[in-house]
Amino acid sequence: MQRYGSKGSITSVTSSSRAGDKKILPTHMIIQRENDNQMILLPVTNLVNSSVARIKLNNTATFKSDLNNRKQERGRIIQLGEYLTYTHISKMFLLYRK
Numbered sequence: 433m434q435r436y437g438s439k440g441s442i443t444s445v446t447s448s449s450r451a452g453d454k455k456i457l458p459t460h461m462i463i464q465r466e467n468d469n470q471m472i473l474l475p476v477t478n479l480v481n482s483s484v485a486r487i488k489l490n491n492t493a494t495f496k497s498d499l500n501n502r503k504q505e506r507g508r509i510i511q512l513g514e515y516l517t518y519t520h521i522s523k524m525f526l527l528y529r530k
Contacts, residue, residue, distance in 0.1 A: 458487070458512035463495060465507040472497070476512075480504055487512065 457476075464471050476487065480494040487493070489512065494504050 456514065458514065460513060460515045461487075461509055462511040463493065463507040464510050465505055466492075467505070471510060472507075475515075 460473060460475050461479075462471055462473055474495060474497070476482065478495045478497070478499060479487065480496060482493075487509065489509055491509055492506055493509050494506050496504055
């Protein structure tokens with residue numbers, strides 16, 4: 433009697449190849465302020481109480497523009513990502529606003 437080797441499914445192969453990959457956490461965000469609708473680029477560390485609620489797009493967040501200042505502002509999170517990608521996006525915003 434002849435035996436055949438087991439066949440792996442496509443999903444098991446793709447999931448096992450992604451097992452070592454780690455999800456890259458966002459380092460920066462673009463926020464639209466509530467008071468003047470201005471879009472600003474800030475590091476994620478400027479969020480106040482970010483550990484209480486998860487950071488999601490289109491959520492309203494409380495943040496500080498300057499960590500040394502006590503003033504807190506509110507705004508809607510437009511985009512999350514890494515700094516290098518958002519430097520290019522911020523340049524596009526500046527060109528678009530002119």
